[in-house]
Every structure is written in C-alpha cells, then in structure tokens.
Amino acid sequence: MKIGELAKQAGCPVETVRYYEREGLLPAAVRDQANNYRRYDHSHVERLTFIRRCRALDMTHGEIRALLQARVEPDASCESINELIDAHLQHVQARMAELQALERQLIDLRGQCLAARATRDCGILRELDQPGDVAWRGPATPASHLGGSRCGHEESPLLPHKHA
Structure with missing residues (x-):
C-alpha cells in the first residue's frame, strides 16, 4: 500500500508517517523500483497504530521505543513494561x-x-x-x-x- 493508504488506515496525516520514519519509530518502507513510491504492508499499519495509541497516552518517543522493543521479545519478562507504565x-x-x-x-x-x-x-x-x-x-x-x-x-x- 502507498503512504496515503497507510495514513488513512492509521487515522493520521501522511506527514506523521514520514515523521515517525525519520524518528526511527516506524521502519522505512521499501521503495517501488518503477516509481520510487514508498510501499507499506500490514505490519506498518499495526506498528503505526501501536505508536499512535502510545502517543494518545502522552508517552515519549523513548517510552514508545522501549515498548516496541518489548514487543519483539515475547518471552522476556514484562516487569520493565510495568515499571515504565508506573513511572x-x-x-x-x-x-x-x-x-x-x-x-x-x-x-x-x-x-x-x-x-x-x-x-x-x-x-x-x-x-x-x-x-x-x-x-x-x-x-x-x-x-x-x-x-x-x-x-x-x-x-x-x-x-x-x-x-x-
């Protein structure tokens, strides 16, 4: 999907998608060889939705990065997540x-x-x-x-x- 469709599915402006890519919160999209358009998949929608939910809770980028890291370590203890939310x-x-x-x-x-x-x-x-x-x-x-x-x-x- 193109950036506009990703933004629409996540309920945010296209610039927000670009911003989170620049900040390293959202992985860069693969570029289409034919027209250099960004191409996103469902994993981008899920991650962007997660980031936006965190931002709706007024979490900092650092807090979001910690939570994103925890998501890729499914067998790790969630103690650090609890501490982050408590803080x-x-x-x-x-x-x-x-x-x-x-x-x-x-x-x-x-x-x-x-x-x-x-x-x-x-x-x-x-x-x-x-x-x-x-x-x-x-x-x-x-x-x-x-x-x-x-x-x-x-x-x-x-x-x-x-x-x-």
Whole structure:
C-alpha cells in the first residue's frame, strides 16, 4: 500500500508517517523500483497504530521505543513494561496536581475582579502587576518527564513533538 493508504488506515496525516520514519519509530518502507513510491504492508499499519495509541497516552518517543522493543521479545519478562507504565502514571499524576494548583490560582485571580470596570481598576491586572514572590503562579516548567507542557499540536506535521 502507498503512504496515503497507510495514513488513512492509521487515522493520521501522511506527514506523521514520514515523521515517525525519520524518528526511527516506524521502519522505512521499501521503495517501488518503477516509481520510487514508498510501499507499506500490514505490519506498518499495526506498528503505526501501536505508536499512535502510545502517543494518545502522552508517552515519549523513548517510552514508545522501549515498548516496541518489548514487543519483539515475547518471552522476556514484562516487569520493565510495568515499571515504565508506573513511572508514566506518576508523571501524569504529578501533572494533574500541577494543573489543579493552577486552577486554584486562576480561580483566586478571577476573584480579584468580580465586576466589569475600567481596566485601570481591574483587580486581576493589579494583582498581576504586584512585585515580589511569583511562586503562587506555579513552576515555570512542570515537573514532568516531558520537560515542558503540551503545546496542543499532537501529531502536527509542522511542529511534531520530539521526545527523548
């Protein structure tokens, strides 16, 4: 099958297929001698679907590589897989706690301006202008294995997530 059909079966853009090939997560396709088109088979569909499921769980490329490696060692212990998921779960829980703290801070900030008024009298702007400790605003970068927050462009062909 051609790249467009693979992308369609996996439910992703063609650029995502190319991106995962460049990243080494998806094996390169055989090129057709007649027209140099990439040719994929069912194993590519299965692997790409697996990768996309992992990405939907916000796993890094490194985590995905570890899981892909485990798939080719069917007689090995799955202890490392359990540890990987446990660690990933801890990161997700930490991010959730950070987001809950952020929510509380935003609720408190919103409480500084309960009525529409001139911006010179806006309690939110006044609070944000206060010098001093900014710790209440939370950490500059989340304590996450991703090293930063999600950008909202999952699987974007222009701005793909590159994780270790």
